[in-house]
Amino acid sequence: MDLSVFLQDCVEELRLDPRMEEINLTFFPNNVTPVLVMADREKLRRVMMNIIGNSLKYMNKDQKEIKVELFDHEEVATVHIRDNGLGMDREELPHIFDRFYRADPSRNTESGGSGLGLAIVKQIVEGQDGRVWAESRAGEGTSIYFMLPRTDKVGE
Template sequence: MAKKFKRSYKFAIKTSLYITLVLSVVLAGFAYFTSGFIPGPFLAFIFITYLVCFFIIQYRVEHFIYKRIKKIYDNVSLLDSTTLKPSQVTTDMATLTREVEKFTKDKKLEIDTLKVREAYRKEFMGNVSHELKTPLFTVQGYILTLLDGAMKDKAVRKKYLQRASKGVERLIYIVRDLDMITKLEAGDLHLEEEDFNIVELVQGSFDLLEMKASKKNITLTFDIDYDEPIWVNADRDRIQQVLTNLIVNSIKYGKEDGTTEVSIENLIKNKVIVRVTDNGEGIEKENLPRVFERFYRVDKSGSRKEGGSGLGLSIVKHIIEAHNEKIYVESVFGVGSEFSFTLEKSKNIPEINTEI
Protein backbone atom coordinates (compact mmCIF):
# COMPACT_ATOMS: atom_id res chain seq x y z
CA MET A 1 0.00 0.00 0.00
CA ALA A 2 1.45 3.39 -0.94
CA LYS A 3 2.23 5.76 1.91
CA LYS A 4 1.34 9.03 0.14
CA PHE A 5 -2.35 9.91 0.15
CA LYS A 6 -4.16 13.09 -0.81
CA ARG A 7 -6.31 14.10 2.16
CA SER A 8 -9.60 15.66 1.09
CA TYR A 9 -11.92 17.90 3.12
CA LYS A 10 -14.53 18.50 0.41
CA PHE A 11 -17.09 16.12 1.85
CA ALA A 12 -16.82 17.56 5.40
CA ILE A 13 -16.87 21.18 4.15
CA LYS A 14 -19.97 20.73 2.01
CA THR A 15 -21.85 18.58 4.51
CA SER A 16 -21.09 20.98 7.39
CA LEU A 17 -22.25 23.87 5.23
CA TYR A 18 -25.54 22.15 4.46
CA ILE A 19 -26.18 21.30 8.12
CA THR A 20 -25.28 24.84 9.22
CA LEU A 21 -27.59 26.39 6.62
CA VAL A 22 -30.48 24.18 7.66
CA LEU A 23 -29.98 24.94 11.36
CA SER A 24 -29.55 28.65 10.59
CA VAL A 25 -32.82 28.76 8.67
CA VAL A 26 -34.63 26.89 11.46
CA LEU A 27 -33.16 29.16 14.16
CA ALA A 28 -33.82 32.33 12.17
CA GLY A 29 -37.45 31.31 11.61
CA PHE A 30 -37.87 30.50 15.28
CA ALA A 31 -36.32 33.85 16.29
CA TYR A 32 -38.48 35.73 13.79
CA PHE A 33 -41.73 34.33 15.10
CA THR A 34 -40.70 34.83 18.73
CA SER A 35 -39.22 38.29 18.07
CA GLY A 36 -35.99 37.21 19.74
CA PHE A 37 -33.55 37.58 16.84
CA ILE A 38 -30.16 38.99 17.98
CA PRO A 39 -27.53 39.25 15.16
CA GLY A 40 -24.36 38.83 17.27
CA PRO A 41 -25.18 35.55 19.03
CA PHE A 42 -26.86 34.27 15.87
CA LEU A 43 -23.64 34.67 13.78
CA ALA A 44 -21.57 33.13 16.59
CA PHE A 45 -23.96 30.18 16.68
CA ILE A 46 -23.59 29.69 12.89
CA PHE A 47 -19.77 29.81 13.08
CA ILE A 48 -19.51 27.40 16.05
CA THR A 49 -22.06 25.04 14.51
CA TYR A 50 -20.10 24.94 11.25
CA LEU A 51 -16.78 24.21 12.98
CA VAL A 52 -18.23 21.51 15.23
CA CYS A 53 -19.98 19.82 12.29
CA PHE A 54 -16.85 19.99 10.15
CA PHE A 55 -14.53 18.31 12.69
CA ILE A 56 -17.06 15.66 13.70
CA ILE A 57 -17.94 14.76 10.13
CA GLN A 58 -14.28 14.68 8.98
CA TYR A 59 -13.26 12.49 11.91
CA ARG A 60 -16.20 10.10 11.57
CA VAL A 61 -15.83 9.71 7.81
CA GLU A 62 -12.12 8.94 8.07
CA HIS A 63 -12.72 6.48 10.90
CA PHE A 64 -15.54 4.83 8.95
CA ILE A 65 -13.41 4.47 5.77
CA TYR A 66 -10.43 3.13 7.73
CA LYS A 67 -12.52 0.43 9.41
CA ARG A 68 -14.14 -0.64 6.15
CA ILE A 69 -10.86 -0.74 4.19
CA LYS A 70 -9.11 -2.62 6.99
CA LYS A 71 -11.90 -5.17 6.87
CA ILE A 72 -11.31 -5.56 3.11
CA TYR A 73 -7.60 -6.07 3.77
CA ASP A 74 -8.35 -8.67 6.43
CA ASN A 75 -10.76 -10.55 4.17
CA VAL A 76 -8.64 -10.52 1.03
CA SER A 77 -5.57 -12.71 1.38
CA LEU A 78 -3.67 -10.70 -1.23
CA LEU A 79 -3.65 -7.59 0.97
CA ASP A 80 -1.77 -7.16 4.21
CA SER A 81 -3.72 -5.06 6.70
CA THR A 82 -0.57 -4.42 8.75
CA THR A 83 0.59 -2.07 5.99
CA LEU A 84 -2.53 0.09 6.44
CA LYS A 85 -2.41 2.87 9.04
CA PRO A 86 -5.12 5.30 10.13
CA SER A 87 -2.88 8.20 9.09
CA GLN A 88 -2.98 6.93 5.51
CA VAL A 89 -6.76 7.15 5.23
CA THR A 90 -8.32 9.77 3.00
CA THR A 91 -11.84 10.79 2.20
CA ASP A 92 -10.82 11.09 -1.45
CA MET A 93 -12.21 7.78 -2.74
CA ALA A 94 -10.66 8.25 -6.19
CA THR A 95 -7.19 8.26 -4.61
CA LEU A 96 -8.03 5.24 -2.48
CA THR A 97 -9.34 3.38 -5.50
CA ARG A 98 -6.19 4.10 -7.50
CA GLU A 99 -3.96 2.98 -4.63
CA VAL A 100 -5.85 -0.28 -4.08
CA GLU A 101 -5.90 -1.00 -7.83
CA LYS A 102 -2.17 -0.35 -8.05
CA PHE A 103 -1.50 -2.61 -5.09
CA THR A 104 -3.68 -5.35 -6.56
CA LYS A 105 -1.95 -5.11 -9.96
CA ASP A 106 1.46 -5.42 -8.29
CA LYS A 107 0.33 -8.50 -6.38
CA LYS A 108 -1.19 -10.00 -9.53
CA LEU A 109 2.13 -9.46 -11.33
CA GLU A 110 3.93 -11.25 -8.51
CA ILE A 111 1.49 -14.16 -8.73
CA ASP A 112 1.87 -14.37 -12.52
CA THR A 113 5.66 -14.39 -12.12
CA LEU A 114 5.42 -17.17 -9.55
CA LYS A 115 3.18 -19.17 -11.90
CA VAL A 116 5.70 -18.80 -14.72
CA ARG A 117 8.50 -19.92 -12.40
CA GLU A 118 6.45 -22.86 -11.19
CA ALA A 119 5.73 -23.91 -14.78
CA TYR A 120 9.43 -23.60 -15.59
CA ARG A 121 10.34 -25.62 -12.49
CA LYS A 122 7.94 -28.41 -13.45
CA GLU A 123 9.24 -28.45 -17.02
CA PHE A 124 12.84 -28.45 -15.81
CA MET A 125 12.24 -31.31 -13.37
CA GLY A 126 10.48 -33.27 -16.10
CA ASN A 127 13.40 -32.70 -18.47
CA VAL A 128 15.98 -33.72 -15.86
CA SER A 129 13.96 -36.84 -15.11
CA HIS A 130 13.72 -37.71 -18.80
CA GLU A 131 17.40 -37.07 -19.51
CA LEU A 132 18.54 -39.21 -16.57
CA LYS A 133 15.91 -41.90 -17.02
CA THR A 134 16.94 -42.87 -20.56
CA PRO A 135 20.59 -43.78 -19.84
CA LEU A 136 19.70 -45.27 -16.43
CA PHE A 137 17.16 -47.65 -17.93
CA THR A 138 19.60 -48.49 -20.72
CA VAL A 139 22.34 -49.39 -18.24
CA GLN A 140 19.88 -51.29 -16.08
CA GLY A 141 18.59 -53.26 -19.07
CA TYR A 142 22.05 -54.41 -20.15
CA ILE A 143 23.11 -55.33 -16.61
CA LEU A 144 19.91 -57.31 -15.95
CA THR A 145 20.35 -59.13 -19.25
CA LEU A 146 23.91 -60.07 -18.26
CA LEU A 147 22.77 -61.23 -14.82
CA ASP A 148 20.07 -63.37 -16.41
CA GLY A 149 22.75 -65.45 -18.09
CA ALA A 150 24.00 -63.44 -21.07
CA MET A 151 27.38 -62.87 -19.40
CA LYS A 152 28.29 -66.48 -20.08
CA ASP A 153 28.67 -65.52 -23.74
CA LYS A 154 31.93 -63.57 -23.96
CA ALA A 155 30.98 -61.72 -27.14
CA VAL A 156 27.58 -60.61 -25.77
CA ARG A 157 29.12 -59.76 -22.38
CA LYS A 158 31.71 -57.44 -23.92
CA LYS A 159 29.18 -55.74 -26.21
CA TYR A 160 26.64 -55.18 -23.42
CA LEU A 161 29.28 -53.91 -21.00
CA GLN A 162 30.51 -51.44 -23.63
CA ARG A 163 26.96 -50.18 -24.18
CA ALA A 164 26.36 -49.93 -20.44
CA SER A 165 29.60 -47.99 -20.15
CA LYS A 166 28.36 -45.50 -22.76
CA GLY A 167 25.16 -45.05 -20.76
CA VAL A 168 27.18 -44.33 -17.62
CA GLU A 169 29.32 -41.85 -19.56
CA ARG A 170 26.18 -40.04 -20.66
CA LEU A 171 24.98 -39.86 -17.04
CA ILE A 172 28.34 -38.45 -15.95
CA TYR A 173 28.18 -35.96 -18.82
CA ILE A 174 24.72 -34.72 -17.77
CA VAL A 175 25.62 -34.50 -14.07
CA ARG A 176 28.87 -32.68 -14.85
CA ASP A 177 27.06 -30.11 -17.01
CA LEU A 178 24.37 -29.62 -14.36
CA ASP A 179 27.08 -29.08 -11.75
CA MET A 180 28.77 -26.49 -13.96
CA ILE A 181 25.52 -24.59 -14.55
CA THR A 182 24.80 -24.61 -10.81
CA LYS A 183 28.24 -23.16 -10.10
CA LEU A 184 27.86 -20.55 -12.83
CA GLU A 185 24.47 -19.44 -11.52
CA ALA A 186 25.73 -19.33 -7.94
CA GLY A 187 28.86 -17.43 -8.98
CA ASP A 188 31.09 -20.15 -7.55
CA LEU A 189 32.98 -20.81 -10.78
CA HIS A 190 36.21 -18.83 -10.72
CA LEU A 191 37.29 -17.42 -14.06
CA GLU A 192 41.02 -17.32 -14.71
CA GLU A 193 41.26 -14.49 -17.20
CA GLU A 194 44.34 -14.13 -19.38
CA ASP A 195 45.41 -12.67 -22.71
CA PHE A 196 45.31 -15.11 -25.61
CA ASN A 197 44.97 -15.23 -29.38
CA ILE A 198 41.33 -15.99 -30.23
CA VAL A 199 42.26 -16.95 -33.81
CA GLU A 200 44.55 -19.69 -32.49
CA LEU A 201 41.83 -20.90 -30.12
CA VAL A 202 39.28 -21.17 -32.93
CA GLN A 203 41.77 -23.09 -35.08
CA GLY A 204 42.37 -25.44 -32.16
CA SER A 205 38.61 -26.08 -31.96
CA PHE A 206 38.54 -26.78 -35.69
CA ASP A 207 41.36 -29.31 -35.33
CA LEU A 208 39.63 -30.97 -32.39
CA LEU A 209 36.32 -31.36 -34.22
CA GLU A 210 37.61 -32.05 -37.71
CA MET A 211 36.86 -35.78 -37.59
CA LYS A 212 33.34 -35.18 -36.26
CA ALA A 213 32.66 -32.71 -39.07
CA SER A 214 34.10 -35.03 -41.72
CA LYS A 215 31.40 -37.64 -40.96
CA LYS A 216 28.86 -35.25 -42.50
CA ASN A 217 31.38 -33.73 -44.90
CA ILE A 218 31.00 -30.33 -43.20
CA THR A 219 33.78 -27.81 -43.77
CA LEU A 220 35.08 -25.87 -40.77
CA THR A 221 36.54 -22.57 -41.92
CA PHE A 222 37.23 -18.91 -41.21
CA ASP A 223 35.45 -16.23 -43.21
CA ILE A 224 38.85 -14.78 -44.21
CA ASP A 225 42.53 -15.51 -43.65
CA TYR A 226 43.58 -14.08 -40.31
CA ASP A 227 47.29 -13.47 -40.78
CA GLU A 228 47.61 -11.40 -37.61
CA PRO A 229 46.67 -12.62 -34.12
CA ILE A 230 43.65 -11.07 -32.36
CA TRP A 231 44.29 -10.81 -28.65
CA VAL A 232 41.44 -10.97 -26.14
CA ASN A 233 41.19 -11.14 -22.37
CA ALA A 234 39.06 -13.95 -20.95
CA ASP A 235 39.19 -17.42 -19.40
CA ARG A 236 40.83 -19.39 -22.20
CA ASP A 237 39.48 -22.81 -21.16
CA ARG A 238 35.91 -21.53 -20.78
CA ILE A 239 35.95 -19.73 -24.13
CA GLN A 240 37.34 -22.95 -25.66
CA GLN A 241 34.28 -24.70 -24.21
CA VAL A 242 31.99 -22.03 -25.68
CA LEU A 243 33.51 -22.41 -29.14
CA THR A 244 33.43 -26.19 -28.94
CA ASN A 245 29.76 -26.27 -27.93
CA LEU A 246 28.73 -23.83 -30.67
CA ILE A 247 30.71 -25.62 -33.39
CA VAL A 248 29.45 -29.05 -32.23
CA ASN A 249 25.88 -27.72 -32.43
CA SER A 250 26.49 -26.42 -35.94
CA ILE A 251 27.77 -29.87 -36.94
CA LYS A 252 24.86 -31.70 -35.25
CA TYR A 253 22.20 -29.70 -37.01
CA GLY A 254 24.16 -28.88 -40.14
CA LYS A 255 23.38 -30.25 -43.58
CA GLU A 256 25.48 -32.81 -45.38
CA ASP A 257 28.28 -31.12 -47.35
CA GLY A 258 27.60 -27.93 -45.42
CA THR A 259 29.85 -25.28 -43.90
CA THR A 260 30.51 -23.91 -40.43
CA GLU A 261 32.15 -20.50 -40.66
CA VAL A 262 33.74 -18.46 -37.87
CA SER A 263 34.39 -14.73 -38.17
CA ILE A 264 36.05 -12.35 -35.70
CA GLU A 265 35.22 -8.67 -36.10
CA ASN A 266 35.85 -5.42 -34.25
CA LEU A 267 32.65 -4.34 -32.51
CA ILE A 268 33.68 -1.22 -30.63
CA LYS A 269 37.02 0.16 -29.48
CA ASN A 270 37.59 -2.43 -26.74
CA LYS A 271 35.39 -5.30 -27.97
CA VAL A 272 35.41 -7.99 -30.62
CA ILE A 273 32.51 -10.15 -31.71
CA VAL A 274 32.94 -13.81 -32.63
CA ARG A 275 30.35 -15.25 -35.01
CA VAL A 276 29.71 -18.96 -35.62
CA THR A 277 27.56 -19.36 -38.73
CA ASP A 278 26.20 -22.49 -40.39
CA ASN A 279 23.92 -23.30 -43.31
CA GLY A 280 22.05 -26.06 -41.51
CA GLU A 281 18.46 -26.63 -40.45
CA GLY A 282 17.94 -23.24 -38.83
CA ILE A 283 15.61 -22.48 -35.92
CA GLU A 284 11.99 -21.44 -36.16
CA LYS A 285 11.26 -17.92 -34.94
CA GLU A 286 9.06 -18.99 -32.01
CA ASN A 287 11.86 -21.19 -30.65
CA LEU A 288 14.61 -18.53 -30.69
CA PRO A 289 13.82 -16.99 -27.27
CA ARG A 290 14.17 -20.40 -25.58
CA VAL A 291 17.26 -21.90 -27.24
CA PHE A 292 19.44 -21.07 -24.20
CA GLU A 293 17.12 -22.77 -21.70
CA ARG A 294 18.31 -25.91 -19.98
CA PHE A 295 17.19 -29.10 -21.75
CA TYR A 296 15.11 -27.11 -24.24
CA ARG A 297 15.14 -28.86 -27.60
CA VAL A 298 13.89 -27.39 -30.85
CA ASP A 299 13.14 -30.93 -32.06
CA LYS A 300 9.71 -31.57 -30.51
CA SER A 301 9.94 -35.26 -31.31
CA GLY A 302 12.37 -35.58 -28.42
CA SER A 303 14.86 -37.49 -30.55
CA ARG A 304 18.19 -38.09 -28.86
CA LYS A 305 19.95 -39.44 -31.94
CA GLU A 306 22.42 -36.56 -31.86
CA GLY A 307 23.30 -37.20 -28.21
CA GLY A 308 24.46 -34.46 -25.85
CA SER A 309 23.07 -33.42 -22.50
CA GLY A 310 20.75 -30.68 -23.75
CA LEU A 311 22.71 -28.22 -21.60
CA GLY A 312 25.34 -27.03 -24.09
CA LEU A 313 23.78 -23.71 -25.11
CA SER A 314 22.73 -22.96 -21.54
CA ILE A 315 26.33 -23.44 -20.41
CA VAL A 316 27.53 -21.22 -23.28
CA LYS A 317 25.18 -18.44 -22.19
CA HIS A 318 26.23 -18.69 -18.54
CA ILE A 319 29.95 -18.65 -19.38
CA ILE A 320 29.60 -15.58 -21.60
CA GLU A 321 27.49 -13.76 -19.01
CA ALA A 322 30.03 -14.69 -16.31
CA HIS A 323 32.50 -12.66 -18.41
CA ASN A 324 29.97 -9.77 -18.38
CA GLU A 325 29.61 -10.18 -22.14
CA LYS A 326 26.65 -10.73 -24.46
CA ILE A 327 25.57 -13.63 -26.64
CA TYR A 328 23.17 -13.39 -29.58
CA VAL A 329 21.38 -15.77 -31.92
CA GLU A 330 19.92 -15.17 -35.36
CA SER A 331 18.37 -17.84 -37.50
CA VAL A 332 16.22 -18.42 -40.55
CA PHE A 333 14.46 -21.76 -40.60
CA GLY A 334 15.72 -23.92 -43.45
CA VAL A 335 18.61 -21.52 -44.18
CA GLY A 336 20.94 -21.58 -41.17
CA SER A 337 21.84 -20.05 -37.83
CA GLU A 338 24.39 -17.64 -36.44
CA PHE A 339 25.50 -17.55 -32.80
CA SER A 340 27.70 -14.64 -31.80
CA PHE A 341 29.29 -13.41 -28.59
CA THR A 342 31.43 -10.49 -27.52
CA LEU A 343 34.83 -10.53 -25.84
CA GLU A 344 37.02 -7.81 -24.41
CA LYS A 345 40.22 -7.00 -26.27
CA SER A 346 43.52 -7.35 -24.48
CA LYS A 347 44.77 -4.08 -23.05
CA ASN A 348 48.38 -5.25 -23.21
CA ILE A 349 49.24 -7.16 -26.37
CA PRO A 350 51.87 -9.79 -25.55
CA GLU A 351 55.19 -9.45 -27.33
CA ILE A 352 55.89 -12.11 -29.96
CA ASN A 353 59.36 -13.54 -30.14
CA THR A 354 60.41 -13.42 -33.80
CA GLU A 355 63.91 -14.75 -33.28
CA ILE A 356 64.83 -17.93 -35.18
Protein backbone atom coordinates (compact mmCIF):
# COMPACT_ATOMS: atom_id res chain seq x y z
CA MET A 1 0.00 0.00 0.00
CA ASP A 2 1.03 3.62 -0.44
CA LEU A 3 1.82 4.79 3.09
CA SER A 4 1.60 8.45 2.12
CA VAL A 5 -1.97 8.11 0.83
CA PHE A 6 -2.91 5.98 3.84
CA LEU A 7 -1.61 8.60 6.32
CA GLN A 8 -3.37 11.42 4.45
CA ASP A 9 -6.65 9.47 4.69
CA CYS A 10 -6.08 8.80 8.42
CA VAL A 11 -5.43 12.45 9.16
CA GLU A 12 -8.50 13.54 7.18
CA GLU A 13 -10.64 11.00 9.07
CA LEU A 14 -9.22 12.12 12.42
CA ARG A 15 -10.03 15.77 11.67
CA LEU A 16 -13.72 14.76 11.67
CA ASP A 17 -13.43 13.25 15.16
CA PRO A 18 -15.08 15.54 17.76
CA ARG A 19 -12.11 14.98 20.14
CA MET A 20 -9.90 16.72 17.56
CA GLU A 21 -11.90 19.98 17.54
CA GLU A 22 -9.31 21.98 19.44
CA ILE A 23 -6.27 20.14 18.04
CA ASN A 24 -4.15 21.48 15.18
CA LEU A 25 -3.52 18.22 13.30
CA THR A 26 -1.13 18.40 10.36
CA PHE A 27 0.40 15.92 7.94
CA PHE A 28 3.72 16.46 6.17
CA PRO A 29 4.39 13.74 3.59
CA ASN A 30 7.95 14.99 2.78
CA ASN A 31 7.80 13.31 -0.62
CA VAL A 32 5.93 13.39 -3.90
CA THR A 33 6.27 9.77 -5.02
CA PRO A 34 4.37 6.79 -3.59
CA VAL A 35 5.89 5.22 -0.48
CA LEU A 36 5.08 1.53 -0.86
CA VAL A 37 5.14 -0.73 2.20
CA MET A 38 3.81 -4.20 2.97
CA ALA A 39 1.33 -3.58 5.78
CA ASP A 40 -2.11 -4.54 7.02
CA ARG A 41 -4.27 -1.45 6.50
CA GLU A 42 -6.62 -2.13 9.44
CA LYS A 43 -3.84 -2.93 11.87
CA LEU A 44 -1.95 0.17 10.80
CA ARG A 45 -5.09 2.25 11.36
CA ARG A 46 -5.19 0.83 14.89
CA VAL A 47 -1.54 1.89 15.36
CA MET A 48 -2.37 5.45 14.31
CA MET A 49 -5.50 5.63 16.49
CA ASN A 50 -3.67 4.28 19.55
CA ILE A 51 -0.77 6.72 19.20
CA ILE A 52 -2.98 9.74 18.57
CA GLY A 53 -5.44 8.68 21.27
CA ASN A 54 -2.52 8.53 23.69
CA SER A 55 -1.43 12.03 22.64
CA LEU A 56 -4.93 13.37 23.25
CA LYS A 57 -4.92 12.08 26.85
CA TYR A 58 -1.88 14.16 27.77
CA MET A 59 -2.55 17.45 26.01
CA ASN A 60 -2.17 20.35 28.39
CA LYS A 61 -1.31 23.37 26.21
CA ASP A 62 -3.66 26.11 25.05
CA GLN A 63 -2.43 25.57 21.47
CA LYS A 64 -2.72 21.79 21.09
CA GLU A 65 -0.77 20.28 18.20
CA ILE A 66 -0.20 16.87 16.68
CA LYS A 67 2.08 16.59 13.66
CA VAL A 68 2.36 13.52 11.46
CA GLU A 69 5.38 13.28 9.18
CA LEU A 70 6.49 10.66 6.69
CA PHE A 71 10.14 10.14 5.80
CA ASP A 72 10.97 8.02 2.80
CA HIS A 73 14.29 6.22 2.93
CA GLU A 74 15.71 3.72 0.48
CA GLU A 75 14.77 0.58 2.41
CA VAL A 76 12.33 1.84 5.06
CA ALA A 77 9.59 4.39 5.56
CA THR A 78 9.48 6.23 8.90
CA VAL A 79 6.34 7.76 10.39
CA HIS A 80 6.86 10.42 13.06
CA ILE A 81 3.92 11.50 15.24
CA ARG A 82 4.76 14.43 17.52
CA ASP A 83 2.57 16.16 20.07
CA ASN A 84 3.13 19.16 22.31
CA GLY A 85 1.56 17.60 25.39
CA LEU A 86 2.95 16.87 28.85
CA GLY A 87 5.90 14.80 27.69
CA MET A 88 7.66 12.46 30.08
CA ASP A 89 10.94 11.93 31.84
CA ARG A 90 13.75 10.04 30.14
CA GLU A 91 13.54 7.25 32.73
CA GLU A 92 9.99 6.40 31.63
CA LEU A 93 10.73 5.98 27.91
CA PRO A 94 12.11 2.42 27.98
CA HIS A 95 8.85 1.22 29.57
CA ILE A 96 6.07 2.95 27.63
CA PHE A 97 5.66 0.05 25.18
CA ASP A 98 5.38 -2.51 28.01
CA ARG A 99 1.96 -4.03 28.67
CA PHE A 100 0.04 -2.28 31.46
CA TYR A 101 2.75 0.35 31.98
CA ARG A 102 1.38 3.77 32.88
CA ALA A 103 3.85 6.59 33.32
CA ASP A 104 1.70 8.30 35.94
CA PRO A 105 -1.08 6.03 37.23
CA SER A 106 -2.81 8.91 38.99
CA ARG A 107 -3.30 10.75 35.66
CA ASN A 108 -4.68 7.67 33.94
CA THR A 109 -7.56 7.08 36.34
CA GLU A 110 -9.22 10.21 34.91
CA SER A 111 -8.57 9.29 31.26
CA GLY A 112 -9.28 5.59 31.66
CA GLY A 113 -5.96 4.37 30.30
CA SER A 114 -5.20 0.68 30.67
CA GLY A 115 -1.56 0.80 29.65
CA LEU A 116 -2.19 -1.39 26.59
CA GLY A 117 -2.34 1.16 23.75
CA LEU A 118 1.37 1.50 23.05
CA ALA A 119 2.01 -2.19 23.78
CA ILE A 120 -0.48 -2.98 21.00
CA VAL A 121 1.30 -0.47 18.74
CA LYS A 122 4.59 -2.25 19.33
CA GLN A 123 3.10 -5.69 18.72
CA ILE A 124 1.46 -4.62 15.44
CA VAL A 125 4.48 -2.73 14.08
CA GLU A 126 6.95 -5.48 14.97
CA GLY A 127 4.53 -8.06 13.55
CA GLN A 128 4.90 -6.28 10.20
CA ASP A 129 8.72 -6.41 10.38
CA GLY A 130 8.90 -2.84 11.63
CA ARG A 131 10.34 -1.04 14.61
CA VAL A 132 8.83 1.51 17.03
CA TRP A 133 10.44 3.91 19.50
CA ALA A 134 9.78 7.16 21.35
CA GLU A 135 11.49 10.39 22.31
CA SER A 136 10.13 12.83 24.85
CA ARG A 137 10.90 15.84 26.99
CA ALA A 138 8.91 16.61 30.11
CA GLY A 139 6.78 19.68 29.53
CA GLU A 140 7.46 19.78 25.77
CA GLY A 141 5.74 16.74 24.29
CA THR A 142 6.37 13.28 22.94
CA SER A 143 7.39 11.84 19.57
CA ILE A 144 6.50 8.30 18.55
CA TYR A 145 8.26 6.88 15.52
CA PHE A 146 7.63 3.69 13.61
CA MET A 147 9.47 2.26 10.65
CA LEU A 148 8.18 -0.20 8.08
CA PRO A 149 10.19 -1.90 5.34
CA ARG A 150 9.70 -0.48 1.83
CA THR A 151 8.66 -2.69 -1.08
CA ASP A 152 8.50 -2.27 -4.83
CA LYS A 153 5.41 -4.49 -5.16
CA VAL A 154 2.18 -2.66 -5.91
CA GLY A 155 -0.87 -3.78 -3.94
CA GLU A 156 -4.23 -2.25 -3.18
